[in-house]
Amino acid sequence: MKKAIIIGSGAGGAMAAKMLSRDFDVIVLEQGKEFKPFSLPLEKLGAFRKTGLYFDERLIQLLLPNMRIDRNPEMVMVYGRGVGGTTTLATGNAVRADEGLKKIGINLDKEFEELYQELPITTDHQSRWSPITKRAFDVMQEMGLDPQPMPKLLRPKQCKMCGHCSIGCPTRAKWDTRELLDNIKVLTGCKVTRIEIDDNKARKVHARKGIQHLTFEADVIIVAAGGYGTPDILRNSGIECQKRLFVDPVLCVAAPMENVRQDRQLLMPFVSRREKYILSPYMDWLSFFFNKEWRKPMDGMASLMIKLADVEQGDVHHNKMQKTLTETDRQYLKNGVDDCREILIRMGAKEQEIFLGTLNAGHPGGMLPLTSAEAQTLHSPLLPDNLYVADATILPQALGLPPMLTIMALAKRIATNIIDHQNKLN
Ligand SMILES: Cc1cc2nc3c(=O)[nH]c(=O)nc-3n(C[C@H](O)[C@H](O)[C@H](O)COP(=O)(O)OP(=O)(O)OC[C@H]3O[C@@H](n4cnc5c(N)ncnc54)[C@H](O)[C@@H]3O)c2cc1C
Numbered sequence: 001m002k003k004a005i006i007i008g009s010g011a012g013g014a015m016a017a018k019m020l021s022r023d024f025d026v027i028v029l030e031q032g033k034e035f036k037p038f039s040l041p042l043e044k045l046g047a048f049r050k051t052g053l054y055f056d057e058r059l060i061q062l063l064l065p066n067m068r069i070d071r072n073p074e075m076v077m078v079y080g081r082g083v084g085g086t087t088t089l090a091t092g093n094a095v096r097a098d099e100g101l102k103k104i105g106i107n108l109d110k111e112f113e114e115l116y117q118e119l120p121i122t123t124d125h126q127s128r129w130s131p132i133t134k135r136a137f138d139v140m141q142e143m144g145l146d147p148q149p150m151p152k153l154l155r156p157k158q159c160k161m162c163g164h165c166s167i168g169c170p171t172r173a174k175w176d177t178r179e180l181l182d183n184i185k186v187l188t189g190c191k192v193t194r195i196e197i198d199d200n201k202a203r204k205v206h207a208r209k210g211i212q213h214l215t216f217e218a219d220v221i222i223v224a225a226g227g228y229g230t231p232d233i234l235r236n237s238g239i240e241c242q243k244r245l246f247v248d249p250v251l252c253v254a255a256p257m258e259n260v261r262q263d264r265q266l267l268m269p270f271v272s273r274r275e276k277y278i279l280s281p282y283m284d285w286l287s288f289f290f291n292k293e294w295r296k297p298m299d300g301m302a303s304l305m306i307k308l309a310d311v312e313q314g315d316v317h318h319n320k321m322q323k324t325l326t327e328t329d330r331q332y333l334k335n336g337v338d339d340c341r342e343i344l345i346r347m348g349a350k351e352q353e354i355f356l357g358t359l360n361a362g363h364p365g366g367m368l369p370l371t372s373a374e375a376q377t378l379h380s381p382l383l384p385d386n387l388y389v390a391d392a393t394i395l396p397q398a399l400g401l402p403p404m405l406t407i408m409a410l411a412k413r414i415a416t417n418i419i420d421h422q423n424k425l426n
C-alpha cells in the first residue's frame with residue numbers, strides 16, 4: 001500500500017487523512033497533544049478575576065493547554081495546537097463559505113453535499129434559546145438585519161447549553177475533527193520543521209519530537225498545519241508564500257444587563273450577514289478574563305460579535321503575526337460597532353454603559369491562495385507533484401465567515417484528486 005503523510009489534524013488535515021485512509025497507509029504528524037477542555041469551574045475563575053489580578057492572554061495556555069495565543073499591539077490571535085486542531089475550540093458553526101472559490105471556478109457542490117450527509121449539522125437548537133437570545137433575534141429582525149439560525153456541528157440533545165463551546169465542549173455534543181481520526185495513526189508532539197524536496201519531488205519530512213530528530217518518507221505528503229503553521233513549513237522547504245495573511249478579526253460589543261446569563265448559552269446561535277462582516281451573539285471569554293473593561297459579573301452582560309472579512313495583507317513567521325488593520329477594515333468595523341450599539345440599546349442597554357472587547361482573530365489563512373489556473377487540480381505549481389496543501393492557507397480571500405466546512409470540502413476534493421491520480425498511475 002502507498003504511504004501518505006498528513007501534517008496537522010485540524011479541519012483540513014483530519015478530513016484529508018480520513019479520505020486517504022481508504023487507499024493509503026496514512027500517518028498524521030501533529031505538533032500538539034490530545035485535546036483537554038478547560039478544566040476549572042468558571043465560577044471560581046470569575047471570583048478570582050474579581051480580585052483585579054489580570055494576566056496576559058498567553059497565560060490561558062496554563063488553563064487550556066491546546067489553545068495558543070499570539071498578540072501584536074493591535075490584536076490577539078487565537079489558534080488550536082493539538083489533536084483536532086482549532087476545530088476543538090470552534091463554536092461548531094458549519095457554514096458554506098465558498099464565494100471566493102466559485103469566483104475562480106472551483107465548484108464544491110458535491111463535497112458540501114457529502115459533508116451535509118456525513119456530519120451532524122443542524123439548526124435544531126432554536127427551541128432551546130434563552131430569553132436574551134430570543135430578544136436579540138427579535139430586535140435584529142425588527143431592524144431588518146435578517147438574522148438566521150446558525151447551522152451547527154452539534155448533537156443538540158447532548159448539549160448542556162453551558163456556553164463552553166470555544167473552551168472545550170465537556171460533553172462532546174459539539175462535533176470536531178477528532179471524530180474523523182478513529183483508526184488513523186496520529187503521532188502527537190511531533191513538530192514538522194521542513195520537507196526535503198529534490199527533482200520536483202517531496203522526498204522526506206523532517207520533524208522534532210522532544211529532543212529527537214525524526215524523518216519520514218511517503219508517496220504523498222499533505223501540509224495542513226493551518227494558516228499559522230503551514231507558511232513556516234513551506235518557507236523552510238524553499239517554497240515562498242505570499243504576504244496575504246487574513247485573519248477575520250472579531251470585536252465584541254457588550255453592555256451590562258442583569259441576569260441575562262449569556263454565559264450559559266450556545267455561542268453564536270444565529271447570524272446576520274452584512275457587507276464584509278457578520279453579527280452574532282457571543283460571550284467573549286477572552287475579553288471577560290483579560291480585559292479590564294469587562295469587569296462585570298459574567299451572568300450580567302449581553303455581548304454581540306462583529307466578525308470581519310479583512311483585507312488580505314499580512315504575514316506570519318514562527319507563530320508571530322505581522323498584521324495591522326487597514327483603513328477599509330476600520331471603516332467596516334465601525335459600521336459593525338454602530339449596528340451593535342443600536343441593537344443593544346433596543347434590547348434595553350444604556351448607551352453610556354456599552355463597552356468594547358479585545359480585538360481578536362481565529363481564522364488565519366490565505367498565504368498560498370488558489371488561483372483560477374488551479375481550479376481543477378487545487379495544486380499550486382510552486383509545489384512538487386506529490387506535495388499538497390489542504391488547509392486555510394489555500395483560501396483565496398478572507399471569508400468573514402466560519403471557514404471549517406469550506407476547508408473540509410477543499411480537503412475532500414484534494415484527497416479525491418490524489419486518489420484519482422494514483423489510480424491512473426497503477
Ligand atoms: C475560538 C475559535 C472559534 C472558532 N469557531 C469556528 C466555528 O464555529 N466554525 C468554523 O468554521 N470555524 C471556527 N473557527 C476557525 C476554525 O476552527 C479554523 O479556521 C479551522 O480549524 C482551520 O483549519 P486548518 O486545517 O486550516 O487548521 P487547524 O484546524 O488550526 O489545524 C492545524 C493543525 O496543525 C498542527 N500544526 C501546526 N504546525 C505544525 C507543525 N509544524 N507540525 C505538525 N503539526 C502542526 C496544529 O497543532 C493543528 O492541530 C474558530 C476559531 C477559533 C479560534
